[in-house]
Amino acid sequence: MHVQAAVTYGAGSDFSLADIELEDPRPDEILVRTAAVGLCHSDLTARQYFPGGGVLGHEGAGVVEVVGSAVTGFAPGDHVVLGFDACGSCRACLGGRPYRCRNFAAMNYGGARPDGSTALRVGETPIAGSFFGQSSFASHCLATARNAVKVDPQLPLDKLAPLGCGVITGSGTVLNALRPFPGSSLVVFGAGSVGLSALLGAVVTQVGTLIAVDIVPGRLELARTLGATHVIDGRSDDVAGQIRDLTDGGADYAVETSGAASVVATAVSSVPEGGTVALVGLGDLQGTITLSHYEMVMGRTVMGVTEGNSVPQVYIPQLIDLWRAGRFPFDAMITAYPFDKIGQAVADSEAGRTVKAVLTF
Ligand SMILES: [Zn+2]
Ligand SMILES: [Zn+2]
Missing domain, CATH: 3.90.180.10 (Medium-chain alcohol dehydrogenases, catalytic domain)
Known part of the structure; x- marks a missing residue:
């Protein structure tokens, strides 16, 4: 046809x-x-x-x-x-x-x-x-x-x-993969559709301190509207330090959606010992990332997440229910x-x- x-x-x-x-x-x-x-x-x-x-x-x-x-x-x-x-x-x-x-x-x-x-x-x-x-x-x-x-x-x-794709990728990273404890802290790098979906997932799980990092002011504004407790301009000095200050030494969870290797390094430095970083964004398919050996040995976890670890036939109806209830x-x-x-x-x-x-x- x-x-x-x-x-x-x-x-x-x-x-x-x-x-x-x-x-x-x-x-x-x-x-x-x-x-x-x-x-x-x-x-x-x-x-x-x-x-x-x-x-x-x-x-x-x-x-x-x-x-x-x-x-x-x-x-x-x-x-x-x-x-x-x-x-x-x-x-x-x-x-x-x-x-x-x-x-x-x-x-x-x-x-x-x-x-x-x-x-x-x-x-x-x-x-x-x-x-x-x-x-x-x-x-x-x-x-x-x-x-x-x-x-x-x-x-x-x-x-x-x-x-x-985008909404299950971001929200599923939080709801299916990270599963944060209520009251914990989470930072999202990149407030595009995947990052903001992650943020919405974090709101559903009652994350306490919820930080969005981006370089576009309008996106940070939207992040606030959707539930971010703090927003950070990604171009400002010592982003990881600002996050550690807001979270008593580091966010329990970080979601990296920008796909930039330099931001991955910042994300790893923004979580404390025992913290977890989820990598969701991918800019360069051939790119490599460098991790601090010390930071990793001290108990940080870096995990890759594809499509929000979701089974669409199960997860999409769940998100629709949350949306209809006004929670997503x-x-x-x-x-x-x-x-x-x-x-x-x-x-x-x-x-x-x-x-x-x-x-x-
Ligand atoms: Zn996609
Ligand atoms: Zn298969």
Whole structure:
């Protein structure tokens, strides 16, 4: 079928709108009419993988139109939020940890289905698809039962879309991975959508001292509105020292979302002996970080967290319940754009004017 999509051609290229061809769903696939799709940082960095052209987009939400013959549990008309994909058969998946799937890279940014085929063509030329099992920068996309999460059709899909990646990544780092004790202290580095989602998770768990660090004043302002007890300008002197002063010697937990190696070092220095740092952001895929041997031997823990250690089918409904109860106002981060304004959404996001852009159809 013809679909309208935003196609990219390599690192730094713009997203150009085009009418492209989408294959019919295979027996294990569902066809989803996209209602809204969030713009996530990985959509910008992943452009480099697909110099020959590809469709990104991995926070899709929409309505199921066609269900493959082998799919159970979904019907046309179902409303779904699309999350990350996982193979379902490796040791990690079988153990209930799809976010640790041994085939995560191939399943999510390989640019093709697990069997290597792509469902997308521009004219006769195949282009990369199946990004996070969806490639939802398009009016329609193919997903599977592995990464589709059914949601209440009464709920606004343009609000729910970011639950597919950014919001579960940030909040799950706190709620699933760190699990802070009520009254403890936590610092979030980077007050973008992932960092602010972490902050909202910390509010849910009744963290006592909750600090946000960023270099964009508007984001620090929003962090305060969402529950930060303190905010710090990341460009100010001795950020780790300021955090230690606010937390009686160091925050119990730190969540690093900026992806900058220098900020990782600051995060490690901002927690005390016994403190834990969660690394969530990734700027340079080839980058390395240097840790103080002494600080680590003294009992600090540094852990990497992917997709908030979450099982989307379990965790997204839990977040929706918290949101409906008024305890998880993640939609305060959203700025909506019509799909054809994707270029503006990218520019506003890169400039820090928009925290979480959601493209709507
Ligand atoms: Zn797996
Ligand atoms: Zn993402």
